[in-house]
Amino acid sequence: MDGLNCVIPDSERVIFDSNIEEKYLSDTLGRLRGRAEALVFPESTKEVSDIMKYAFEHGIPVTPRGAGTNLVGSTVPADGGIVLDLSRMNRVLEIDKETFTATVEPGVVLEDFQKLVESEGLFYPPDPGEKTATIGGNISTNAGGMRAVKYGVTRDYVRGLEVVLADGSVAELGGKVVKDSSGLSLKHLMIGSEGTLGIITKAIVKLTVKPQTSLSVLLPFDDLHTGIRAVLNVIRGNLDPTAIEFVEKKVVNLGEEYVGLSFPYKDAQAYILLTFDGDDTEEIYKRVEKLKAVAEESGAKDVLLLEDQKTIDAVWKIRGALVKAVEAKSEQEPVDIVVPINKSAEFIEYINRLEQETGVQMVSFGHAGDGNVHLCVVRGSRTQEQWEEDRRKVLAFAYDKSSELGGLTSGEHGIGLSKKKYLKKATDPLNLQMMKQVKLSLDPKNILNANKIFD
């Protein structure tokens, strides 16, 4: 690996072996740990290309990473080799107000980027929960987030990509244009590929105009099933909500305890939390009036417009802190199964029964508007051995149920290392075979984030 010193002559940016900090060998959960002979911090596409040429020539595995906030081991260098940290490539190269695009390097941090474009009156709608993730990471996992109901996911905002391939060649895919029917969509193939096909070194993303105002509404229900039926009626009502989240009372309680705040309506077993945005307050209130009618017909116990800042803060802080509230008490395994929107309630009810039958606590909440269920499987006081056994057992049941309901393994986290076996079980071997063939067609030496997604 000494040759890397010739590729990147700045010794401060090439770290070897035991000098590599532990965090570069894992993901944000820190449970899976790899090994690496070198950690490199490139600062340009040219450097990424040179590193890949070197790695390709010598057949060295390369694991790209941004902020390392992923939850599925995508950034774990399982086979050793080089860890390529793109966090120093973090410049916003252009905000183009005429084409409503921004051109960014992959290491730009999501929350910094959102703030920057909003300060210009523009808006980057994708809003994954983890704000310290990088745009490159978001694109690599096709990250979703709460605003997906109205605005779509990261994929929908990628206009163009610059990608360094396994052999160091640099490809430009897409561009500033809106439409593209110019051959096979290599851009869409790259999005969500978790660094297995190429390393994103630049992205052109779509911006919109920042909505002037927004309003949150909380609907309490006697049970989640009724709440999910109400969501279908809301969608049918064409009310254009930005977000539709669901959370059960028992989960709210965890969040309330953790942040020391409380939900405004106590006498309910489940809640649906909606936001609406737009430029015209009156128009938003008109939609909320329609929501009231739909919600009442659909069995909501009340329709609470969150207009008081303290209440708004409380509700969103509690919703935002749910994972951390779980983690404060115990290790947990995050799952982000996605099922057809009309199956969420059935899935959660199954999970609740599974919890009772197995005694393994499973905290679920998530995106009711798109059937994306977040599930925290809680370790509690189990020994490592018990935990592994119980976790394996309940996850197998959960993923099987998801498949039975027409669901998929991941809605927004990706597959990485830790969900590989579940993808393998849920997916026809033909699909995995196709993925492997495509992967090897672009990375014949299998050096780019090898053994992620599939073996």
Added chain:
Amino acid sequence: MDGLNCVIPDSERVIFDSNIEEKYLSDTLGRLRGRAEALVFPESTKEVSDIMKYAFEHGIPVTPRGAGTNLVGSTVPADGGIVLDLSRMNRVLEIDKETFTATVEPGVVLEDFQKLVESEGLFYPPDPGEKTATIGGNISTNAGGMRAVKYGVTRDYVRGLEVVLADGSVAELGGKVVKDSSGLSLKHLMIGSEGTLGIITKAIVKLTVKPQTSLSVLLPFDDLHTGIRAVLNVIRGNLDPTAIEFVEKKVVNLGEEYVGLSFPYKDAQAYILLTFDGDDTEEIYKRVEKLKAVAEESGAKDVLLLEDQKTIDAVWKIRGALVKAVEAKSEQEPVDIVVPINKSAEFIEYINRLEQETGVQMVSFGHAGDGNVHLCVVRGSRTQEQWEEDRRKVLAFAYDKSSELGGLTSGEHGIGLSKKKYLKKATDPLNLQMMKQVKLSLDPKNILNANKIFD
């Protein structure tokens, strides 16, 4: 090829050699003509799979087709073999009002499908100009259309696909779920691949709720440049238009003459035509009020709300008939270059200069909201030889200009046979190499619509 009679025992659905009608050897323009030894009309996925197994075993080229309405020779069986006509697989298998999806066979005709879902109060937003195309064809070219400004293109409405691969195996990609980060997106790779990677035998598409009402507005301008600047201001104004079309006066005149109707405002050189839709007339009028302010500031000579049914019909009939108006007078070559939205005016101005310099008439109009310019290069009274020479000359200039402006070869028609050389010139050889590698990874014998998009 006799073996096909064993695969499909119904002789009426397997036609050989000289019994094959000419139309099955071409596209809708009829200029490029291929040859085929067999034409087959499968009626099920099983039959498509059996045909592909037979073709794969014998290394026979297969050219899939739906309604054959494509404009770029995608359905021309250039290398002989089997033409696979999917138009009899035309059942709508399910309209699922709970997940807002429809499951359709590929041969379902767009206009039939739109009518059917609208009769159920639902809405399939993609609206390519050619209503007699099939959904399978729309997906294969990632067809766009006028409503793309608000609703996006066909790609954005494909939730799941069933695809028969080159060797006859059947893959299920995606599903009814909204989000998907479960491995490489083979679904997105298939969309827009013009039948080169697999044969679509089923599609799950996303539906929305049908908007209750819509309103068209016509803005006349002294020149196109001012009109296109106004479009950027409209987008910046966040007015959520459904469609933003542009057309120059000289082009309107052709349409007026052809349909025998006239535009409501004469004293202008260019027009921007917008539609707005929604459920609430008052809310639409509010957006139109804002549009008035933006349009006047941006140099529009007037703001004409089209409220009289006769005027609405006239304007849309003229807009819809432009290609036919050109074709009534002469053969033409359709081009659908896409440039960044702020470059449309510069591109059209270049085309107008090119027209004057070369004497080759070029009629341009199109989707101002997404920079997708339709260009009809008109043959006029040229001899075949002159026409080929002049066409080649002006198209080379047009595509070069598009590249210079950051544009791409096709916004919605695809590449097929006739735009291959322009894609080759406009695209980095690396991209074409990647496409070829991906193609061969899934179709190693190169039998599926071979030599389309790239050689």
